[in-house]
Amino acid sequence: MTFSRRAFLGAAASSALLPRRLFAASGAKLKVGLLLPYSGTYAALGHNITDGMKLAASEHGGKLGGREIEWKAVDDESDPAKAPANVNKLIAGEKVDILTGPVHSGVAMAMMQIVRQENVLTIVTNAGAQAVTGTLCAPHVFRTSFSNWQVSYPCAEVMVKAGHKKAALMFWNYSFGQESMAAFKEGYSKAGGTVVKEIAVPFPSTEFQANLSEIAALKPDAVFVFFAGAGAAKFVKDYADAGLQQKVPLYGSGFLTEGVLAAQGGAADGIRTTLHYADALDNPANKKFREAFKKATGRDADVYAVAGYDAVNALAQALDKVKGDTGAQKELIAALEATRLDSPRGRFRFSKAHNPVQDIYLRQVKGGKEMVLGVAMKDADDPATGCKLGK
Secondary structure: OOOOHHHHHHHHHHHHOOOHHHHHOOOOOEEEEEEEOOOOOOHHHHHHHHHHHHHHHHHOOOEEOOEEEEEEEEEOOOOHHHHHHHHHHHHHHOOOOEEEOOOOHHHHHHHHHHHHHHOOEEEEOOOOOHHHHOOOOOOOEEEOOOOHHHHHHHHHHHHHHOOOOEEEEEEEOOHHHHHHHHHHHHHHHHHOOEEEEEEEEOOOOOOOHHHHHHHHHHOOOEEEEEOOHHHHHHHHHHHHHOOOOOOOOEEEEHHHOOOOHHHHHHHHOOOEEEEOOOOOOOOHHHHHHHHHHHHHHOOOOOHHHHHHHHHHHHHHHHHHHOOOOOOOHHHHHHHHHOOEEEEOOEEEEEOOOOOEEEEEEEEEEEOOEEEEEEEEEEEEOOOOOOOOOOO
16 A cells, blocks of 8 residues: 555644644653753752652652653753753753753753743752743743742841841852842841851852951851852861851851751751751651652752652642643643642742742751751742743
């Protein structure tokens, strides 16, 4: 039996017009791209996000919306310059249905320039860059972690209430650090505090001694910082070694101690931080999650694992509503917007800009453990400056 070229083209055109739900039901795998650091300073963060995602997937039988998941991972090396090529590996090369990641805000900014054009459903699983849900917001981009404003602004009032009205700031000098400090300063000046010095450290440098000598000479009431991962572990130990631990209270967004408490040891005792999660949160979802993560990986869960876990759980809710049809993007976006999660962090929902609306907790390290002192800010909703979604 033979086909004319016209008949062949006609058949191809007809198949292209088939409803995508038939495609979704045909057994096609759901390709999920992971743009995360698996080497360098933030490697541990990338692995915990990945394992949090895979834990949630296993709890859904390895399927979302009835489709078996196929993971496609790329090491982004926390390098913004490599981001365009790495994003294209996943979107053009692997043809992923959903893109997730990254950790580094600079990588996220480069990624956003591409995904806003490519229209691939994107779930940001860590990077807190304001523009993701601000000036660069897009209908098909969601975030399951936090914004830089959310984790830094609430700490300002906490410090002033504790009597610390003169602060020195120290941070890695890239977009996350810069935005964290801007948010903190906004809250600090409103609360009546004064910043006496800002110390910017090139990323990912961990040479802190000269800067710590400067802080010792300044004698501020307290210090607010942004460091994370292996760099945060070294900073906290250096801070104690410089004799500052007992003299100048240390504060920061929660990334200062997340995932590195064991490495910091006694040097971390007394540090107070603000974050949307804490190990000791007393809710059923957190207890179940921490036990399951420990059993699956042999490691303790942290805020990074939570963001990955929640990303998959949010996708599960939404994809079930559209029967796995990632082509029904309008309906899928609406389903994500309606998502309500009983997360290990507590209840959260997406804002109009697609950033989580969530409680921010005040935590303190005591005896090598992260204790919850209370809620620093209830239902913190990022200002989403410049975003036009839902307006």
